[in-house]
Amino acid sequence: MKNLKSSDIRQMYLDFWASKGSKVEPSASLIPVNDPTLLWINSGVATLKKYFDGTLTPENPRITNAQKSIRTNDIENVGVTARHHTLFEMLGNFSIGDYFKEEAIPWAWEFLTDEKWLAFDPELLYVTYYPEDLDTKRIWQEKVGLPENHIVPIEDNFWDIGAGPCGPDTEIFYDRGPEYQDLPDEDPEMYPGGENERYLEIWNLVFSEFNHKPDGSYEPLPHKNVDTGMGLERVTSVVQNTPTNFETDLFLPIIQKIETLSDGKKYGEDKALSVSFKVIADHVRAVSFAIGDRALPSNEGRGYILRRLIRRSVMHGQKLGINKLFLNELVPVVADIMESYYPEIKADQDFIIKVITNEEQRFQETIHEGLDILNAVFAEMAEKGEKVVNGANAFKLYDTYGFPLELTSEYAEEKGFTVDTDGFNTEMQEQRNRARAARQVEDSFSVQSAVWADVVVPSAFVGYTQTKVDSELAVMVAHDEIVEEAAAEEMVQLIFRETPFYAEMGGQVADKGTIETAEGEVVAQIEDVKRAPNGQTMHIARVLTEIHANEVYTLHVDEARRRNITKNHTATHILHQALKDVLGSHANQAGSLVNPSHLRFDFTHFGQVTAEELVKMEEIVNQKIWEALPVVTIETTIAEAKEMGAMALFGEKYGKDVRVVTVDGYSVELCGGVHVQNSQDIGVFKILSESGIGAGVRRIEAVTGQAAYAYFRTKEAELNEAAQIVKAQQTKEVTAKILQLKQELKDVQGENESLKAKIMKNESKNIFENVEEVNGTTFITYQTKNQDMNALRQLADQWRQKDVSDIFVAASEVDDKVNMLAAVSQAKLADGFKAGDLIKVIAPFAGGNGGGRPDMAQAGGKNPAGIPDALKHVSVWISEKNN
Incomplete structure (x- = not known):
């Protein structure tokens, strides 16, 4: 075996499969693109689902990659086992309807054993196979030359996650030797494929050849595929002969x-x-x-x-x-x-x-919060005489605050408690089950469409320069079948030899428009446009009269709609650069939407964006519009585009040749969308809103051109209406009028508060004389109207100064709602009387709830009619407390 670094192994794997005609795909982003079923890219094949399900046909049916992946469904096993990881690299080779078992198996063996590659000792390699898959066993024996005692049948060697593609698989194991044997020879798990540490699985080859139908039956797929995976961390531990993956150079x-x-x-x-x-x-x-x-x-x-x-x-x-x-x-x-x-x-x-x-x-604060919660749990347990922290509480600390179970157990032991680990494990298993159920949905592939996978007729997009062309209808599909004609009200999918219609991509929405005869009759309405599996523009249309394949029609894009889209798209590019100019180079695009009515731009940024920064961005964009900058598109290679400093847009995947859109050198981006020819075509740009949509991600929504004009007209109308309301002669006087009215209102409110205080002072003379007593505990209750909580607190302060009773409770009806306050004297606190306990008992009578400190608590309610009952219950609570 060779002495190799992990980086050598990765590159060697890619070089090997490239030598077999495979295209080396770069590792995709961990964040799935256009795949809402996945939270993370969790395998090498996850980025290639569109090829396996027939959504797209790859340029080269042979693909290889080293794909960074994340799985967190078994996070608690990380560090405990030898090979559990959250992030790992999956080395994969894939065949989309090309080579199959006869080639995949011998090639895998060649990579593992040949002196040019990993040079493993063949005597240390074992394989498993699905018992009914006799082809695989034959290939291992006849083409590879493996002896019978190195080939193990395993019933579980069938990759099947429910409806969709599935098939048998064969796994390759490496014998790490007796020093890694954790079970005796006679143990039923001591074999390749068993639960042991000696025989380590290093590679899995899946042969996807069946479609598992919803009724439980299996039928052959139109194209047979190969999906293999070898974990880099795991194979590196073998090559570097380390006890676990964690001792490798990774x-x-x-x-x-x-x-x-x-x-x-x-x-x-x-x-x-x-x-x-x-x-x-x-x-x-x-x-x-x-x-x-x-x-x-x-x-x-x-x-x-x-x-x-x-x-x-x-x-x-x-x-x-x-x-x-x-x-x-x-x-x-x-x-x-x-x-x-x-x-x-x-x-x-x-x-x-x-x-x-x-x-x-941020977590430093949360740690203390979690410890506070744990200490509160301990205090409650001590009060109740309990000795075991229940599993639900332990799991909440683990799941919400990141407290490992062993840490909770340590704190518990210090206080003389234990933790219900069985209950914790039950909660954990329920979470695993939820994750596993979600994962089965996530990993599913849809069934291949044999119709679209075989449609290879070329279709040219001419929409960068034209919005109306005559073109032959080359392919028409209805009800998943190729048809020659379609009648009114049918929904059809169409491919024309040429088209001006833009297919939805890169945040830009699809064009809409019509299909017309040479005489100008509209025969179909194009409602959406997408990419067909082999890359052509697929028009999704509703037939109005009738339409026939192989005839020439006029394709007419809705030009007004297109113009608005191009304005918003070019404005998005300028905004992107303006964001970087104002906020810094870290402000990268994190998503976008370009449609006829407005644009939406998501970007990475910490903290708030100030009003001044928004104004500055808006000024920059408008200045670039008014400078009438030429917008030029250059077709070039990806390498040359990067040399030009072109920004790649979030979520986009670029081929060898790309389009670079430059706004006179100010904004330079890779983009396949449609744009204006000059920045002045945008007209005007206006930011409507800016907000946070997640930690470190913010969103700007804006309008251009006609939509911006409509926005200004709306604001003008609102300003005129405001002028009429405040009786301003001109709109420029509105601000002064508002300030004048605000001051007048403040003066009136001051007078009102003064009057309230006088009234309260007069009333308080009588309030504090009505002292009641229950079992030696004195209390005062008081009901009033139109007093806010601040007024009730002031009343409680007066009560405390006068020291006339042990307990004071006041309630007020304000706008059909209830304000309620309870206060307890310092002397009575020593006897265990708490205002918070009292308010929790009486507030429900007034349709509310509340809480607070032991000496003062407050509540809100929705049922003023219940105030008398709430106040009457004060004496009941005191009586029960005394007993």
Whole structure:
């Protein structure tokens, strides 16, 4: 076996499959593009679903990649087992209807055993196969030459996740030797494919050849596919002969850095502490890559997972004696390890560090909050005489605050308690079940469409320069069948030889328009436009009369709608650069929408965007519009585009040749959309709103041209109406009038408050004389009207100064609602009387609830009619309390 670095293994794998005619696909973003079924890219094949389900046909049916992936369904196993990770790299090779078992199996063997490649000892390799898949067994025996005792039938070797493509698979195992054997020879699990540490699965080859139908039956797929996967971390541990993945060069430098940050702790000296080293090393890799792909911590979705990973790392850091911000110091180590294949981590290092540091700082507060909750649980248990922290509470701390179970157990032990681990595990299993159910949906592929997969007729898009062309209808599909004609009201999918219609892509919506005869009769309405599997423009149309294949029709884009789209699209490009000019280079696009009515632009940024910054952005965009800058599109290679400084848009995938849209050098972006020819065509640009839509992600919505004019007219009408209301002669006087009215209102409110205070003072003379008593406890209740909570608090202050009773309760009806306040004297607090307890009991009578300090509490209610009953119940509460 060769002595190889992880980077060597990765490159060797890609080179091998490239030598077999495979196209090397770059690792896609961890954030799925146009795939709402996935939270993260969780496998090498996840980015290729569109090829496997027939949505698209690849240029080359042979594909290979090294794909960064994230899985967090078994997060609690990270660091405990030898090979569990949140982020991992899947080395994959794929055949979309091209080579199959006869080629895939011998090639896999060649890569593993040939001296030119990994050069594994063939005697140490074993394989498993599905018992009914005799072809696979034959190939292993006849073409590869594996002896019978190295080929193991396993019933589970059939990849099937429900309805959709499925098929048998064969797995390759490496025998790590007796020193890794954790079970005796006679143990029923001691074999390749069993649950043991000796025989390590390193590669899985899936042969997708059936369609699992909803009725449970299986039918052959129109195209048979190969989907294989080999985990880089796992194969590296074999090549580098390490006990677990964590001692490989992918993790060990991170662990060594953590050692320097801990208070003298060493990896490997203590089993429990070693888990903490592993967890941090694993999580910081996942977090660095995810943030680099512009996933940001938040309270939901993938942002919640990031937050949880960071918090788990911090908690495990504390177990190693690290009580400062430290994850930011690990990011450069991750960047150095991965730089050869993922240079973007080093390029984005400062941004990643900023996000992580911000989240670590936030968590310092949350740690204390979690500990407060835990201490409150302990206090309640002590009061009730309980000794076991229930599993639900322990799981809530784990799930919400990142407290590992063992940490909760340690705190509990210090206080003389134990934790219901069985209850915790039950809660954890329920979460796993939910994740597994979701994952089955996530990983599903739709069934291939044999019709569209085989449609290869060319179709040219001419819409950059034309909005109306005559073109032959080459293919028409209705009800998933190719047809020659369609009647009125049928929905059809059409491909023309040429088309001016833009298919939805890159945030820009599809064109709409009509299909007409040479005489001008409209025969169909185009309602949507998408990409067909083989890349052609597919028109989705509603037939109005009748339409025939192989005839020439006039395709007419709705030009007014298109003009508005182009204005908004070019404005989006200018806005993108203006954002960077005002906020900084970190303000990258995180999504966009360009339609006829408005534009929407999402971008990464921490903190608020000030009103002054918005004004500045708006001024820049309008200035570029008024400078009448030429908008030029250049077709070039991706390499030359990058040299030009072109920005790539979020979620877009670019081929070898690209279009670069430049607004006179000010804005330079890769883009396949349609644009104005000169910036002055936009007319005017107006920001409507700016808001946060997630942690570190903000959104601007804006309008241009005619929509902007309509916006200004609306605002003008509102201003004129305001002028009439405040009786201003001209609109420019509105502000002064409002300020005048505001001052007058303030004066009136002051007088009103003064009168209220006088009335309250007069009333209070009588209030504090009506003292009642129950079992030696004195109290006063008072009902009034139109007094806010502040007035009731002032009344309570007077009561406290006069010291006339032990308890005071006041309630007021205001606008059909209830304000209620309870106060308890300091002397009575010592007897266990608490205002918060009292208010919780009486507030429901008035349709409310509340709480507060032991000496003063308040409540709101919705039922003023219940105030008398609430006040009457004060004496009942006191009586029960005394007993």
